[in-house]
Amino acid sequence: MFRRLLFEDWVGLFPLIALITAGSVYATIFYRALRMKRGQIDRFARLPFESESTVSPDESK
Amino acid sequence: MSDRKITIEYNDHVVRQFLLASVIWGAVGMLAGVFVASQLNYWRLNFDLPWLTFGRLRPLHTNAVIFAFVGNMMFAGVYYSTQRLVKARLASDFLSSLHFWGWQLIIVAAAISLPLGFSRGKEYAELIWPINIAVAFIWVVFAVNFFWTLKRRHEPALYVAIWFYIATIITVAMLYIVNHLSLPTSLLHSYPVFGGVQDALVQWWYGHNAVAFFLTTPILGIMYYFVPKAAERPVYSYRLSVIHFWSLVFVYIWAGPHHLLNTALPDWLQTLGMTFSLMLWAPSWGGMLNGLLTLRGAWQKLRSDPVLKFFAAAVTFYGMATFEGPLLSIKSVSALGHYTDWIIGHVHAGALGWNGFMAAGMIYWLLPRLWNKPLYSTSLANLHFWVGTVGILFYIAAMWTSGITQGLMLNATAENGTMLAYPNFVETLNAIKPMMLFRVLGGGLYLIGWLLLVYNLYRTVRGARPVNGTMEVFATDRSADERLGFGSMVFNPPVMFAALGTVFACAWMFGGDLLKLAGLFGTALCVMLAWVHFHARTIRWAAWYDRLLVNAMPFTILTFVAVAAGGMIQIIPTTLVNRAENVEGRRAIPYTPLELAGRDLYVSEGCYNCHSQMIRTLVPDVLRYGDYSRLGESIYDYPFQWGSKRTGPDLARVGGKYPHVWHYRHMMDPREVSPGSNMPNYPWLFERKTDVAALDSKLAVQRILGVPYPEYKDGELLLAVETQAKSIADDLRASGVYIAPDREIVALIAYLQKLGKHEIVAPLKSAAK
Incomplete structure (x- = not known):
């Protein structure tokens, strides 16, 4: 369909490159996530649980 | 702190x-x-x-x-x-x-x-x-x-x-x-x-x-x-x-x-x-x-x-x-x-x-x-x-x-x-x-x-009073150790090895003989050096990652690189290669001004919500709608109208399938020619006039986009529209219905009858070899 100029051969490699690139970077991140320290993990996981109180907007003025 | x-x-x-x-x-x-x-x-x-x-x-x-x-x-x-x-x-x-x-x-x-x-x-x-x-x-x-x-x-x-x-x-x-x-x-x-x-x-x-x-x-x-x-x-x-x-x-x-x-x-x-x-x-x-x-x-x-x-x-x-x-x-x-x-x-x-x-x-x-x-x-x-x-x-x-x-x-x-x-x-x-x-x-x-x-x-x-959350926090001054500037974000072992590896891999994949060889060695060397360096300096790699987790902007930039890569690798080759001048086999014939006006009506009415214009490379699709759609057949379509849902049939090759009067009656009352259809009636298309005045600027933009429209001299554009519209109106009159040529329905019929029409482009000699 398209003129078989320069492109046809090498475009077939894109899925391969995409897989290798994404896969390798992902593997690195995966490894780092697994190696995170227990203390660090616990601290991050508890971040949503800081206690807070409330105030009426009128009172705060 | x-x-x-x-x-x-x-x-x-x-x-x-x-x-x-x-x-x-x-x-x-x-x-x-x-x-x-x-x-x-x-x-x-x-x-x-x-x-x-x-x-x-x-x-x-x-x-x-x-x-x-x-x-x-x-x-x-x-x-x-x-x-x-x-x-x-x-x-x-x-x-x-x-x-x-x-x-x-x-x-x-x-x-x-x-x-x-x-x-x-x-x-x-x-x-x-x-x-x-x-x-x-x-x-x-x-x-x-x-x-x-x-x-x-x-x-x-x-x-x-x-x-x-x-x-x-x-x-x-x-x-x-x-x-x-x-x-x-x-x-x-x-x-x-x-x-x-x-x-x-x-x-x-x-x-x-x-x-x-x-x-x-x-x-x-x-x-x-x-x-x-x-x-x-x-x-x-x-x-x-x-x-x-x-x-x-x-x-x-x-x-x-x-x-x-x-x-x-x-x-x-x-x-x-x-x-x-x-x-x-x-x-x-x-x-x-x-x-x-x-x-x-x-x-x-x-x-x-x-x-x-x-x-x-x-x-x-x-x-x-x-x-x-x-x-x-x-x-x-x-x-x-x-x-x-x-x-x-x-x-x-x-x-x-x-x-x-x-x-x-x-x-x-x-x-x-x-x-x-x-x-x-x-x-x-x-x-x-x-x-x-x-x-x-x-x-x-x-x-x-x-x-x-x-x-x-x-x-x-x-x-x-x-x-x-x-x-x-x-x-x-x-x-x-x-x-x-x-x-x-x-x-x-x-x-x-x-x-x-x-x-x-x-x-x-x-009756309730809204409240805002409050929290007591320590006023913090972030230490220099925690900060990760742009230089530290880029010039560090993980990013540098990843970037070099990608460059070498590209040279390996796309380069000529010598470059290909250099790329292969470079990629291998990069992977080995990264492995050795990682084992020798694990703390530095870990420290960089830990600092990344507490630095929003470097984290954002690297995330952007990750998502942008996925888009670029798909879109850039497609925009470079899939152009009208590269098409061989079938290529669309640019719409006439009247057909373009009709196409804009098709888009405006949201016809793509129910009709596709893409015959897939599947036997039932081809049996039902005709030869499968070629890439070049929609190359001048701004925007494309391939669709994503078929509540009605595909229209990629509807042009010439029915006479003008069939479309006329279909748009007036779809059930008249297609019993059981759930398509709406479009009576206003028979009353409104086609916006011919807008065509001048539309064609100018289409030319910028690469559609090979000629430059129309004074009156030529209007003449082209009127001639085609009159021909359709005359044909409709011969079939027993009267409609003024300047109505929107005429432009829409012109567009629908164009669908599937194409020219044949011969393959390049070099390709034929």
Whole structure:
């Protein structure tokens, strides 16, 4: 369909490159996530649980 | 860290505003959905009024649900959780207000312009260019407000929810801007800069990732904050949440081409889209399990707590929808499911189950906290949950049955695959009408559930005084050790090795003889050096990563690189290669001015919502509609109109199939020539005059885009339009109907009769060898 100029051969490699690139970077991140320290993990996981109180907007003025 | 304590009062006013807006627009969007679903069953509900036709209202429904309902809910959740996670008030009250009111103004503008027929003709990207600019501007306001807040934070660590928000902000900006690049022809009309296959790829890169980064990642961030809060226990596995994040960021962006399987899209892109879609199974289910297992030890609370009920069901629907998505991305499954109601069912499992239930859970959890008053009725909230759940199940079961039924009927052949078993399209439509009615019932129940929420909300906040959250924090000065500047972000072993490795790998893949060899050695050397360096200097690698986790801007830049790579590797080769001058075989003949005017009417009326223009490389498609569509046949289509749903038949080769008078009668009353059709009547096309005056600027823009239109001298353009229009009107008169040549119906007939016409381009001699 398209003129078989320069492109046809090498475009077939894109899925391969995409897989290798994404896969390798992902593997690195995966490894780092697994190696995170227990203390660090616990601290991050508890971040949503800081206690807070409330105030009426009128009172705060 | 200083010993000095300060009290922060969060800006919960804007959270309340977004929350209320989400509830209201949610009801509007769902009501529009139930109405357009009813129109498919009862065509008379189109009322012969232009602004109430399905083609114009369906975009209103989708845009309202995505951008108005989920958008406002997302902003409420992001602003509420971010302030608490980073222990800082939103940076600017002015920007927060501007964000809120600007977004509502955009929604109102969309609600007016879409029914009036002002559309760009691309799904979820229909809004006209002035509104596009407003969206981009308000999104920047949101981004500035968000990142400025991170800059002022008192908590150095960035919780994983913040990561999801960061990915959302930068990726949606990138997707939206690229897919909305347009050249205006007037104040209310434009043509996209991409055409044909390029436009198809860019559109579904955007369309798929609108689901990924507008409807999924921010809601996952909300899940990682609100589910632990509601269950009163930390997320099941923080490690898994980190892996979930990076997996989605790296994989999701590549999967767009699965919307174009078995089409004229180059095969390598289809393979790419399918492969990455299948890879999505793992992270999506990892995230789902992480969400569900956060409820470990709290399952008994589900019996009484509606918030947890909604969250548990939402996460389950997330798992179900993300199982179904990759399944539908398998080419052979897509051959059955694509263009049918199965896709509609899949989308609604996500929208109603995942987004809608996450919204409901979050709203029920926030109401007592934002107004300092218990929820008016827990029982009503529980009732909402059950009515909504039954509604969703009705809806998706009906759409699965409908989609698979129609897919099987459309693809069924007889006589050893040489004939269609159901040659009449309307026969397949009538077979699914009962299921379409069940869909209305399911959607209606879901809407009733939502109205229960509206009533519960009204009774809760009536007479209540809104309150803002406050927190005491230590005034912090971040140490230099924690900061990661631009230089430190880039010039460090992990990034440098990754960048060098990519450069060498590209040289290896694409280079000439010598470069290829150098690339091969370079890549191997890079991998080995990285491995050795990592083992020798593990602490430096770990320290860089730890600092990255507490530095928002470097984290954002690297996330952007990850998502941008996925788009670039698909779009750049496609825009470079798939151009009109490279086409061989069949190439479109540019539309005449009258045909172009007719095409713009086709786009404006939203015909693409029900009709595709893409005959797939599948035997049943070819038997039903004609030879499969070639890439070059839509190369001058700005915007492309390949479509994504066939409530009516494909139109790629409808040109010349019927006489002019057939189209005339069909547009006046489809049932006159096609008994059983559910298509609306279009009487106004017979009364309104074609906008010939606009053609001058439209053709000028088309020329800039590369369509080979001649320069018309004085009067030539008008003469060309009048000559073709008169010829069609004369033909109609010979068939017994009278219509003035200047009416819109004549332009539309001219366009429809052009579909499928092409020229043959000989292959290059070098290629023939």
